[in-house]
Amino acid sequence: MAPCWKRVNYFLGYLRIQQTTGKRFVSEIASRASPSGKNSAFSRLTAEDVSYLKDVVSSRCVVEEKEALEPFNTDWMRKYRGTSSLVLKPNSTEQVSQILQYCNNKKLAVVPQGGNTGLVGGSVPVFDEIILNLSNMNRIRNFDEKSGIVTCEGGIVLEALSNFVSERGYTFPLDLGAKGSCQIGGNLATNAGGTRFLRYGSLHGSTLGLEVVLANGKVLHMLSTLRKDNTGYHIPHIFIGSEGTLGVITAASICCPKKCRSVHTALLGVDSFDKVTELLVRCKDEVGEILSAFEFMDRNAVELATSLLSHVRDPFPKSFPFYVLIETAGSNEKHDEEKLEKFLENCYSEDFISDAVLAQDQSQMNQLWTLRESMPEAVSRSGKSIFKYDLSIPLEHFYGLVTEMRSRLAQHACHVVSWGHIGDCNLHLNISSSEEAYESLSKLIEPYVYEWTRAHGGSISAEHGIGRMKSKYLPISKDKSTLELMKQMKQLLDPVGILNPYKVFSQEA
């Protein structure tokens, strides 16, 4: 029999909860994107072009049939939809280089595409751009057992890569909900964050080298596998977070930390937001070096998930205004357990937490993570109009925006729920309502959310990027000189502008 949840104040019977299936969900809202006009400088794809490009990658690595093109043309939220008639799935860096060289010469626009799990419309065409899908470039080129440095191609699925290093005693420093579909090249291109960011930091820190193909087909061989290398400018960082607009990442070297043999997961019920922030500060202090996740959910989000998804349960007998999921990972089971339990006991006795459960086995751990990871699915089922925001907000203002939005939208029937990587000040604010409410809500929400965020020292994109969704708000995020330099960099690296056009920079900006 599976063990009981270990509770800090009292014990609760074991709860049988299904695991998440890991399947993608797709929201049902119709495409509402209305892009401005197509750039007339681009050429229209001819039969001759298709024939040349087919020769480069071989016919079986091409998708042309209308129905088969659909998933490549549509983002996973079904919010953005392009009309590309050609998907190319190159097998090698050389092929990527040949494709881009040809497209650059012929002025054919290209969308680099990984797992197509982005949430800002960055990985699908706006019009008829050729889709350069990296999924066939999914090999691991090298792994060093002593250092944990892995060199792999851009198209490998994050979960496959993560499993590969895990089986060899290392932890991949990046983990996120879409791991079963997203690819490391796309993760790097969007500087993905996720749940392990708190412990292992950003991809700028763990990436040692990249192989990148420029718009003109030139290959930058920068696949260093050294933790320290100060020979010349640190060029790879320009491509991390450039959302496929400056070059195509065909391979990467990433440094993985040793896998921790002891992992503990706890869920905490908290009765005020001030206590949540205080908890974070104390947790970093007392659990310090073993803290590997500190995730936040509000009551509204948890109630939405438990009411709409049969496999999701709240392990507490009563609900709380706020929930915090803590994970620790360390090298010594006994020490880690002692630290975490002591921390929870202290918090409980000092009234920082109202209740807490500590998972007793892998299955209970999965159940707690299921609650946290089911949030996007719950929101998608709660309404036909969904507004998703991925924001960075300083701790002192973090929950203010959620309260503010609830009050602002009080007259409308909608769900305003939030969760996020609060350990990194990353808030995921979600608002859902009926299809009819879209227009009226839309005006009340945007640009208000972005302006509020900027006014409170935050960022309008913590981890999802700018893509197509936020390009018109980029100017409120960057000062004029920095924006100008971004444009100069684009001009330098992709003078014809074939790489992921209409993304990052708005056509009006």
Place this chain on the structure above:
Amino acid sequence: MAPCWKRVNYFLGYLRIQQTTGKRFVSEIASRASPSGKNSAFSRLTAEDVSYLKDVVSSRCVVEEKEALEPFNTDWMRKYRGTSSLVLKPNSTEQVSQILQYCNNKKLAVVPQGGNTGLVGGSVPVFDEIILNLSNMNRIRNFDEKSGIVTCEGGIVLEALSNFVSERGYTFPLDLGAKGSCQIGGNLATNAGGTRFLRYGSLHGSTLGLEVVLANGKVLHMLSTLRKDNTGYHIPHIFIGSEGTLGVITAASICCPKKCRSVHTALLGVDSFDKVTELLVRCKDEVGEILSAFEFMDRNAVELATSLLSHVRDPFPKSFPFYVLIETAGSNEKHDEEKLEKFLENCYSEDFISDAVLAQDQSQMNQLWTLRESMPEAVSRSGKSIFKYDLSIPLEHFYGLVTEMRSRLAQHACHVVSWGHIGDCNLHLNISSSEEAYESLSKLIEPYVYEWTRAHGGSISAEHGIGRMKSKYLPISKDKSTLELMKQMKQLLDPVGILNPYKVFSQEA
């Protein structure tokens, strides 16, 4: 009375060792740099220029007297010497902007200078470039007690900054021997590594934002204080490690981890290099999350230090071929002690280490670190001709180069010693000899050291940068396309080429 060293196999009486003074040492070798010709495109400084620039910063922030100019014109190894007649010490970003705008218009070359502690001649003029010294810009602009994020000006001395955050319960993620003189702006410009790199990673990971003045005087306001911010290209990273050739870093936001209340230091004697590497792998596995330093020294280096410096002692009764200094930092004294002791006991019983001492108080910790940090001073005292190399070499070849150089130089009277941050594969190879031996040794050492390093998958500059010393070897470190892109970036950001000329790129390259 101070406690005894705690030894894993047996106890040894307390050793009274003076602490390092923290003073800079200066080697006595004469300037041997022989730069190629001055770029005739630059203007010569006129009385009118001096008058204008003096007005910008005020007279008391200018150095013009020959003798007073000397320390600004000379690097700390006294290997490189310029002939600048003007040092400007601006007080604000606005002043830096005005200076650069003027110099750019007038084609006056400028060397940005921090603490001038670099080892590759990057922070002193080659000819008569104006020195833009940042030391007056040493304010802390903001510190967030809850997140540990500090925003400070570029000219603050690393030790002052480190003390500031330490007093507030945080650890500055960068630490290095020159901390008493070097400045954070210079550290960022050279992407400094140091001893904490193993635990806290590179500055690319911990830097959240920069304020940079471009060659034309434009200010890039990129001082984000958010851990996650994916709005647009990650421009600050271009300047990290660009060695003052792309812009002047006037301020930075850096994320500091919580200070660990429990710190332990141990010195290990090891009888083969294979065991050193095995020890590293095991240490990462068993001590894992609390490992904060793993430093290496060979017997020759330790013997040089103990024989030449009266305040340095080897705590062991006999010498060993290799020494490893381990530091742990964690949140729980008892746990950390148990982990480290258990690890050392295991290693000892399995014959991975021959002996070990564990520091029992702060003074003994300092003594162990003194041994490690006295290495550069010992080498400087051991001869008049000194060759210093800062290399990254994969673990399996790490010590091969040292052995190789000893055999190559066997016929010559010289010291070949090595130490380094082996936890990050960073070797500091040092060769010293008499003044007369310089020419003959020089030919045997260079470019051999660099070629060997490249042939074994290493980097010719792990943390010191390229500067003036290694510019002619840059082409062996970067592929042609990447080098070309570096030059295009330089052209884009500093089209007149006034910023730190003759550095990074060789005039021949």
